[in-house]
Amino acid sequence: MRGTREKAEVAKQSLLRAIKGDLGSLAPEWERAFVAAPRHRFLPSLIWLDVKDRWVPCVREKEPGRWLEAAYANSPVVTQVNDGRPPGADGVWPSSSASAPSIVFRMLEMLDIHDGMRLLEIGTGSGWNAGLLAARLGGDRVTSVEVDRALAERARDVLAENGHGPLVVFADGAEGYSGRAPYDRIVSTCSVRRVPYAWVEQSRPGTVVLTPWDNPWFCYGLLRLVVAEDGTASGRFAPHSAFMLMRGQRSDIRLFRDLVRDEHRPDESFTGLSPWKVTTSDRSARFGVGLWLGDVWHAWDEDPEENGAEARLWLATTDASSGSWAAVDWDGKQKDRFRVRQYGPRRLWDETEAAYQRWRAAGDPGPERFGLTVTRDGQVPWIDRPPTGIGRATLV
The missing domain is CATH 3.30.310 (TATA-Binding Protein)
Incomplete structure (x- = not known):
């Protein structure tokens, strides 16, 4: 047991150095959260590893060394496949994961969180991100919504076992959670093609809404919006990462x-x-x-x-x-x-x-020159600056 704890501690410190190397630095409050919510405690016994373009199972009790190595690699870990159903004729495909630690902490720092804020997380997943947020703000300030009942129940139990007490709600994250609104920060751990307007409605003016972005053409980028007094939200993209798509926005077109x-x-x-x-x-x-x-x-x-x-x-x-x-x-x-x-x-x-x-x-712009404005009627992309007037004809 002692050897296992020592290996886990070495792996944790190695991952922390990797995160700091990727980001350049890490704020002290997030380093404390990293220590208070160790990643391996939130991962299930069964994870899935990419081996030569095939998803293969890895069970902690059978391969503890390999499992721990994956838990503290600076890479995503697939924690569920096929929406929780046994693999069948459609093969094995990831449906939930613990995101790469560097992108997790990049997003946490992009949120610009301050003491006393109320935060809504969309997509509880393994519960690790909710655990980090609870360690930073306190569990009573964090609400996390998960569309998969089994994932929600497991995350709720794991968070409680590790002394973190955010409210975990089994519901569709596209609807947000009005029970604790309004929020000062909203963060999604799944990508969206359309920003749900419920997130804007449940925000205070000045709220930051941060979500990974997906597009049928190319899944890539983070979108950081700020909610305005007039009930719209505008912000820019950042060129980072790709996440699994929100389940309610999936399409099956052949x-x-x-x-x-x-x-x-x-x-x-x-x-x-x-x-x-x-x-x-x-x-x-x-x-x-x-x-x-x-x-x-x-x-x-x-x-x-x-x-x-x-x-x-x-x-x-x-x-x-x-x-x-x-x-x-x-x-x-x-x-x-x-x-x-x-x-x-x-x-x-x-x-x-x-x-x-x-x-x-436009000069071959990168994602950071693009932005999006969200209104009750839809959303419109733009370059460099938001449009002064948004008509229905321009909304997508």
Whole structure:
């Protein structure tokens, strides 16, 4: 037992040094929270490790050394797969995780928390983040909402066992939690494509709302909003990390099940814009294009069953009812001429080209130049500064 405690202490100190190295420094109050809420105490016995692009189980009682190494690595740890169901025909896919410690503490410091504040966390997960927040503010100041009943119950028990007493609520985080509103800070541990307006409604003026960002085109970035007196919230993106999407915002659209039909007769044209420039080039291009496109996703087919096509980029929307799709083909030879087919009321490749040209015209901006304004009616992206007036036509 003593050997195990010593190994855990060495691992904790190593992780703390890694966090400070990544962030440059760590505020004393967060270092104290790190000590008060050790990460390994919040992880379940069964975790899942990425081994050669396969998720394999690791059980603490069977592989204590390997489990402890994962617990104190500066990396995310998958704590649940398949929404808690046994893996089946759809394989093994992560559905909950403990985020990488460096990004956890980066987000905590971005919140700019002060004594006496009331905080709402969206996505309890393992409970570690809630434990850190409770260690900093006191459990009576922290409310954490979890959409998965099993995760909520486990986190509530683990937090109590470790002397932390935040309120853990089993509910849909998109609705926030009005029972303790208004809040001074709201932080989400899952990414969103649309910022729930309930978070703004349950905030005081001046409240910071911090959430990872997801886009069907490119999942990347953190969004830090500040709530205004007029019931809107505006803020900028930061170029950090990718998180699992909020469950209520997931989509299950499949090209040949939901969109593309044999009887479709798409319009054909050619483009000089390489599809790789908007999908596999630098992160800034993908982020900007995706933010402007809003609800458009893409998928590569590296072996299309069609003569004359060596690779194909498919585009579609997250709403199958739109009936719109596009395909861009590379013939394996040309570098500046690609065949385009587009079907439906929206011309998705035309929209993609326009978004890319807009990004170039703005000077190839990175995520930190982009921002978002959230209102009761929707949200609008912008570059450099919020718009002075937001009409319904500009909201996405």
